Amino acid sequence: MENVELLIEALPYIKDFHGTTMVIKIGGHAMVDDKVLEETIKDIVLLYFVGIKPVVVHGGGPEISEKMEKLGLQPKFVEGLRVTDKETMEVVEMVLDGKVNSKIVTTFIRNGGKAVGLSGKDGLLVVAKKKEMRMRKGEEEIIVDLGFVGETEYINPEILRILLENGFIPVVSPVATDLMGNTYNLNADIVAGEIAAALRAKKLIMLTDVPGILTDPEDKGSLVSRIRLSELEKMRESGVLKGGMIPKFEAILRALKNGVEKAHIIDGSKPHSILIELFTKEGIGTMVEP
Numbered sequence: 519m520e521n522v523e524l525l526i527e528a529l530p531y532i533k534d535f536h537g538t539t540m541v542i543k544i545g546g547h548a549m550v551d552d553k554v555l556e557e558t559i560k561d562i563v564l565l566y567f568v569g570i571k572p573v574v575v576h577g578g579g580p581e582i583s584e585k586m587e588k589l590g591l592q593p594k595f596v597e598g599l600r601v602t603d604k605e606t607m608e609v610v611e612m613v614l615d616g617k618v619n620s621k622i623v624t625t626f627i628r629n630g631g632k633a634v635g636l637s638g639k640d641g642l643l644v645v646a647k648k649k650e651m652r653m654r655k656g657e658e659e660i661i662v663d664l665g666f667v668g669e670t671e672y673i674n675p676e677i678l679r680i681l682l683e684n685g686f687i688p689v690v691s692p693v694a695t696d697l698m699g700n701t702y703n704l705n706a707d708i709v710a711g712e713i714a715a716a717l718r719a720k721k722l723i724m725l726t727d728v729p730g731i732l733t734d735p736e737d738k739g740s741l742v743s744r745i746r747l748s749e750l751e752k753m754r755e756s757g758v759l760k761g762g763m764i765p766k767f768e769a770i771l772r773a774l775k776n777g778v779e780k781a782h783i784i785d786g787s788k789p790h791s792i793l794i795e796l797f798t799k800e801g802i803g804t805m806v807e808p
């Protein structure tokens with residue numbers, strides 16, 4: 519009886535979500551453990567059979583760093599973005615497309631989901647350009663060369679629409695080219711935010727390794743459960759969002775300013791965090807509203 523009541527409780531959410539598109543970003547830190555990934559994918563397969571059209575975008579930071587170290591390369595970050603020389607770019611592409619993307623697709627197949635793996639290159643989904651990074655150094659503004667770190671020039675969501683309409687679950691890696699064929703490493707949060715905007719998704723959901731947005735990054739108890747975009751912008755200005763949280767903020771900003779209804783940041787290492795966040799009133803992570 520309890521199980522039945524749970525289902526009935528979820529009914530209003532199921533009704534609201536049926537037929538909608540949701541973009542789910544799985545962070546590299548939320549997939550270091552295969553069992554955790556398996557649970558996450560199971561949740562997404564459940565969403566699919568409830569009538570939601572999921573689009574998965576993944577990162578792979580820890581696996582890239584691990585591989586680089588094995589090859590004797592030193593990972594370096596500026597404001598949460600990986601400095602990417604030519605050699606690093608080759609490792610990034612190898613790890614993201616050859617390993618992480620393929621592992622996610624395999625995990626979907628094992629759990630009954632018809633997943634299709636693609637990078638931003640495929641079907642010209644993401645057209646990239648070199649990212650120009652400006653930083654303040656004392657009084658002056660300097661341009662930092664991040665190498666083959668790209669940003670989105672534009673998104674062609676056509677390939678995703680074709681896949682979604684035909685019942686496939688797209689799994690996207692954040693590797694893309696410019697129109698000259700130069701390959702770039704993009705931040706997966708930003709790609710997820712842009713794709714959510716291009717598809718006018720109902721939600722952008724980001725799975726990471728912290729409970730959500732914290733007012734004190736050192737204190738996991740300082741979770742913000744619900745926040746308006748304007749308040750989040752104030753948090754960004756105050757410098758509370760650091761490192762990997764900065765591109766998440768950018769992604770949320772772009773998504774919510776372009777018609778996405780809500781953004782969620784949740785702990786992907788906690789079992790069934792997606793289902794708790796989506797189908798219960800309390801939720802588990804941070805929900806950002808326009």
Ligand SMILES: Nc1ncnc2c1ncn2[C@@H]1O[C@H](COP(=O)(O)OP(=O)(O)OP(=O)(O)O)[C@@H](O)[C@H]1O
Nearest residue numbers: 545546547577578579726731732735758760762763
């Ligand atoms: N105010 C904050 N609240 C929560 N986390 C924060 C905050 N400021 C910085 N962070 C950091 O952001 C990190 C999450 O971003 P990170 O880029 O490391 O992971 P990810 O995006 O999930 O994975 P990947 O980059 O591999 O896709 C957290 O582990 C936390 O240390």
Ligand SMILES: [Mg+2]
Nearest residue numbers: 545577707762
């Ligand atoms: Mg990140």
